[in-house]
Amino acid sequence: MRITGTIGSTSGEEREQSRTDACAETFVNRDAQVLKRDRLHRSDKNKLRHLIEGPVAAMTAEQLSVDLDTGLENNPRYEQAIAGLHRLILEPGTRLDQLLSCLENALPANSPPALKVLAVEAVARQLGREWSDDTSSFIDVTIASTRLQDLAQALAMEAADRISAHPAPFAAILLPRDEQHSLMAHLTGAFFQAFGWQHQVLTHDQPSRQEFAGVVGRADAICIGWSNTRLRPQVRQLVDDIRLYAPDRNQSLIAGGVAALESVEFLVEMGIDCICDTAYSAVKIADNFNNLEKMDFVPPKVHSGHYAKTRRIDWRNP
8 A cells, every 4th residue: 555655745846846847948948939039030030121112011001091091980989089080170269279179079088199190180180081072162171281280289289398398209290392281291290200110201392402412311211202193203303302411321212192102113113111001000100110210120232223123112012
């Protein structure tokens, strides 16, 4: 009996030891796999950069756009806030403080700052659809667009106050000469501020050469807003000047707007990194590029006058 008991006791201890060894082996194997994966990422960082600049960035921008279209405007949680802001934006005599109060009170408590900008963008898209369907007059759309732009600038200033004490990446949001539509540029700027960036919106003919060179030279990301296809020569000149004043910067170049979406091949040939159809997706793509730069994911040098094929990104022609 003692022998049987001894054997039984030894068997239990062995089973316990076996389980302990198995757990230890599992942790060791898992840690080894993590280390192996990290080494793979470090050794293939150029390849990773190319993937993110290529089809991954395109798919990300498209998916973000789909999420916005279905996740905010068609989400019952935000319908009341968007409808209230839309109604107020069209009422005569509406003041900026009323619009800010509407956003503050209509959205869920403790909403992130970017949610306010998303609501403003949703109203802007709604106005665009009403203009296309002839359900809103030119005067109504013009007044509403001006108010929405003022609201976007106010939201950007609020966000800037929150991050002013911390170093932040900088985005230059540029419009070609003679571009008349600046609402989406300012909405993009508000998104950048909400996500912890600093930004500046400039029309190509607005600053002096020295000021333009300074803004472009210190930008971590450059966004180009383009809504009128007749401004193709002005867009080409804008991109040429960006290359002239920041020839050695590894900035992300992002384009957006109605004309940009209709001129994908033209923009790709000039070396534009990504073409986005919403302000939010542009900011998230710039964020991804900037994070890669922080991790020192630097692409190979490209000879003057030639752009690497891996930089040709768009979600319609992957």
